[in-house]
Amino acid sequence: MRYAHAVDEVRAAEAALMARLPEGTLMQRAAAGLAAVCAQLLGGLYGSRVLLLVGSGDNGGDALYAGARLARRGAHVTAALAAQKTHPEGLADFRAAGGRVLDYARLESLLSPGEGSAPSSAARRAFEGTDLVIDGLTGIGGRGALRGLYGALVRALPEEAAVVACDIPSGVDADTGEVADTAVRADVTVTFGTLKPGLLIDPGAAHAGVVELVDIGLTGLPEPAVIAPATADVRPPRPEAETDKYRRGVVGVIAGGARFTGAALLSVGAALRGGAGMVRFASAARVVALVDARWPETVTTVLPEAAPGDDTEPDLDAVGRVQAWVVGPGLGVDARGERLVKATLRSEVPVLVDADGLTVLAGLPAGVRRALLDRRAPTLLTPHAGELSRLLNVGRDQIEARRLVHVRAAAAGLGVTVLLKGSTTLVADPGGQVRANLTGTPWLATAGSGDVLSGLAGALLAQGVDAADAGAWAAHLHGLAARIAAAPRRGLAPAPITAEDVLAALPEAFAQLS
Ligand SMILES: NC(=O)C1=CN([C@@H]2O[C@H](COP(=O)(O)OP(=O)(O)OC[C@H]3O[C@@H](n4cnc5c(N)ncnc54)[C@H](O)[C@@H]3O)[C@@H](O)[C@H]2O)[C@@H](O)CC1
Numbered sequence: 001m002r003y004a005h006a007v008d009e010v011r012a013a014e015a016a017l018m019a020r021l022p023e024g025t026l027m028q029r030a031a032a033g034l035a036a037v038c039a040q041l042l043g044g045l046y047g048s049r050v051l052l053l054v055g056s057g058d059n060g061g062d063a064l065y066a067g068a069r070l071a072r073r074g075a076h077v078t079a080a081l082a083a084q085k086t087h088p089e090g091l092a093d094f095r096a097a098g099g100r101v102l103d104y105a106r107l108e109s110l111l112s113p114g115e116g117s118a119p120s121s122a123a124r125r126a127f128e129g130t131d132l133v134i135d136g137l138t139g140i141g142g143r144g145a146l147r148g149l150y151g152a153l154v155r156a157l158p159e160e161a162a163v164v165a166c167d168i169p170s171g172v173d174a175d176t177g178e179v180a181d182t183a184v185r186a187d188v189t190v191t192f193g194t195l196k197p198g199l200l201i202d203p204g205a206a207h208a209g210v211v212e213l214v215d216i217g218l219t220g221l222p223e224p225a226v227i228a229p230a231t232a233d234v235r236p237p238r239p240e241a242e243t244d245k246y247r248r249g250v251v252g253v254i255a256g257g258a259r260f261t262g263a264a265l266l267s268v269g270a271a272l273r274g275g276a277g278m279v280r281f282a283s284a285a286r287v288v289a290l291v292d293a294r295w296p297e298t299v300t301t302v303l304p305e306a307a308p309g310d311d312t313e314p315d316l317d318a319v320g321r322v323q324a325w326v327v328g329p330g331l332g333v334d335a336r337g338e339r340l341v342k343a344t345l346r347s348e349v350p351v352l353v354d355a356d357g358l359t360v361l362a363g364l365p366a367g368v369r370r371a372l373l374d375r376r377a378p379t380l381l382t383p384h385a386g387e388l389s390r391l392l393n394v395g396r397d398q399i400e401a402r403r404l405v406h407v408r409a410a411a412a413g414l415g416v417t418v419l420l421k422g423s424t425t426l427v428a429d430p431g432g433q434v435r436a437n438l439t440g441t442p443w444l445a446t447a448g449s450g451d452v453l454s455g456l457a458g459a460l461l462a463q464g465v466d467a468a469d470a471g472a473w474a475a476h477l478h479g480l481a482a483r484i485a486a487a488p489r490r491g492l493a494p495a496p497i498t499a500e501d502v503l504a505a506l507p508e509a510f511a512q513l514s
């Protein structure tokens with residue numbers, strides 16, 4: 001499990017600790033950890049060329065002290081001072097260790113653009129041959145787009161050098177993972193005390209590379225703002241010898257309609273492979289026939305079409321007893337879809353609403369929606385950014401840029417658990433805790449993969465897993481399955497996959513759980 005804390009929480013814990021320790025102790029601990037990771041990456045330090053990017057705050061101080069440690073062990077270290085004033089004691093130590101300083105004025109002239117925003121050839125020449133860059137421009141104090149020389153410096157970095165970010169890649173918002181404009185792309189981020197949410201959530205996570213946590217002795221941190229389960233933390237119930245199919249959990253899937261049938265097939269398949277004892281499926285006759293043919297182990301029910309104008313609630317009792325409902329994939333957003341979404345939400349078992357089911361919810365008057373979602377049993381909504389945009393009435397771009405903020409707002413505002421799909425899938429509880437999934441892969445961005453996720457999470461809900469774990473564990477397994485499908489053998493380059501491939505790889509993903 002990886003834990004991340006918000007910046008305010010880190011600062012409060014650091015302040016309490018600093019008050020008890022001699023001045024500068026924490027920074028020395030941070031710098032020692034940073035230097036150790038850099039030394040390991042470089043292999044031999046002697047004669048290696050290291051470039052420090054030094055900003056105006058303590059993040060720059062960490063980089064200067066770490067640079068001094070590397071210089072004392074024989075590395076050629078240059079500090080590019082991107083601010084007029086940098087950490088004075090750190091700079092003095094760096095100079096005393098024999099470090100070379102590229103001061104602000106010199107850096108400014110090196111970076112003064114030739115054409116457009118491309119780095120000047122002078123900067124390229126100056127940085128040529130660098131083995132390793134240590135990014136100490138901004139850490140948890142960074143706000144908004146990189147200003148002054150920072151952005152130009154980051155854009156002028158030599159491509160061949162390894163990049164180690166100090167605490168968080170500069171340009172990434174530590175609390176949200178937002179990247180306003182330019183941000184450092186690190187191979188490794190060495191972070192101190194605890195992870196920051198921006199290291200776990202895209203787009204920030206994609207800039208962080210491998211995240212190494214250095215213990216600086218922080219204690220008294222509150223409950224983490226974001227947690228990221230590891231594979232060992234994913235523990236779906238295992239059937240025991242005496243478990244029968246009903247006790248393992250029965251999932252009811254209501255999916256597919258006049259236009260879409262594939263979504264129903266994928267969702268049912270994933271529910272079957274997700275460990276449920278039985279899957280019941282209900283839909284229009286045409287979809288039921290397809291499900292019967294593809295998944296004969298499913299118990300199916302044809303839902304009669306309502307006559308125009310007839311808004312009596314569908315009889316879900318006719319489908320049989322279930323321990324959780326999955327409603328929405330390919331359902332359609334017409335009156336039929338609306339009646340089915342309402343009927344499942346009025347039941348007393350956990351409900352997962354996905355895809356068209358979410359669009360239906362978004363279209364309901366707020367009061368009706370609130371009443372439907374005010375239920376005792378767990379409710380899990382699984383939107384992608386577009387569906388969440390409709391639910392929150394916020395632009396899709398806004399959601400993509402600030403995923404953490406919006407998934408939390410949705411869970412708190414709707415009073416249910418919300419799983420936001422995307423490059424980093426996030427699952428938020430109404431209470432504010434968020435789980436981030438680290439197994440995602442861009443190969444998952446393929447039609448139908450969300451239908452697989454909904455069936456899988458539904459199967460976990462039916463087995464009694466709570467909504468936040470069901471969402472997070474399903475996302476984890478789904479990501480593992482996609483990776484297995486994309487690169488089935490070690491050493492193979494990943495290849496494009498379909499949702500069917502993800503479905504087929506689910507048993508192997510389960511096999512990786514301890
Ligand atoms: N507080 C502590 O106890 C410890 C802090 N440590 C380091 O200190 C860092 C936090 O230091 P600070 O609070 O000084 O903050 P930072 O060094 O992260 O950044 C703050 C400085 O950067 C400038 N700045 C912010 N956003 C900018 C932008 N977009 N463009 C250009 N300039 C920008 C601000 O004006 C300010 O001068 C941590 O990330 C960590 O690296 C470590 O030494 C461990 C101990």
Ligand SMILES: [K+]
Binds near residue numbers: 059136138168
């Ligand atoms: K940094």
